[in-house]
Amino acid sequence: EIHLAESGGGSVQAGGSLKLSCVASGYNASRYYMSWFRQVPGEEREGVASIYTDNTRRNYADFAKGRFIISHDNAKNTLYLEMNSLRPEDTAVYYCAVSFGFRNWYSRIEYNYWGQGTQVTVSS
Numbered sequence: 359e360i361h362l363a364e365s366g367g368g369s370v371q372a373g374g375s376l377k378l379s380c381v382a383s384g385y386n387a388s389r390y391y392m393s394w395f396r397q398v399p400g401e402e403r404e405g406v407a408s409i410y411t412d413n414t415r416r417n418y419a420d421f422a423k424g425r426f427i428i429s430h431d432n433a434k435n436t437l438y439l440e441m442n443s444l445r446p447e448d449t450a451v452y453y454c455a456v457s458f459g460f461r462n463w464y465s466r467i468e469y470n471y472w473g474q475g476t477q478v479t480v481s482s
Contacts, residue, residue, distance in 0.1 A: 360385040360471040362454050367476030374444050374480070380437040380454030380473055391415075391457040392430060392437045395466060396450035396478075403453070405464030407439065417463045421447075444480045451475040 366378040378394070393408035407428035408417045416428055427440040437454050453475045460468035 360456050362456065362471055362473035364452065364454050364473045364476040367452060367478045369479040369481065370444055372445055372480055372482050375440070375442045376444065376478060378439040378441070378452055378454075378476060378478075380439075382435045382437065382454075382456065388432060391460060391463070393455050393457065393463060393469065394428065394437070394439045395453045395455060396448075397453070397475075398450045403466050405466075406452070408457075408463040409437070419464065441478070444478075446480050446482045449478060449480050451477050 361384045364380045389411050394406040395403045396406050397403040406422050409428045411430050425443045429438045454473045455469040456471040457469045
């Protein structure tokens with residue numbers, strides 16, 4: 359079983375930046391897909407970005423393109439999401455997730471493991 363632990367959330371003003379981290383543990387294989395999702399209360403959890411753990415095969419939601427960067431450090435088993443030019447509408451709980459293969463990276467049902475989430479709040 360894979361355990362995922364997110365960190366790095368917080369409060370920031372619009373236009374600011376945050377970098378989220380997600381440490382994966384409990385699994386020996388080094389190659390799988392990892393993604394970031396986000397969720398606002400009362401809304402569906404939506405995909406933000408995904409990556410294969412060899413740092414290839416990146417995907418981004420349209421709202422993330424040009425502002426967010428997803429990366430993975432194999433030595434640290436850590437997934438990152440660098441978020442720049444943050445907007446109030448980016449306010450959400452951000453989750454990392456693991457999939458061993460998917461047809462649609464942005465579909466939450468394709469993921470096997472989830473972290474507990476980290477809150478990101480962007481004020482105007």
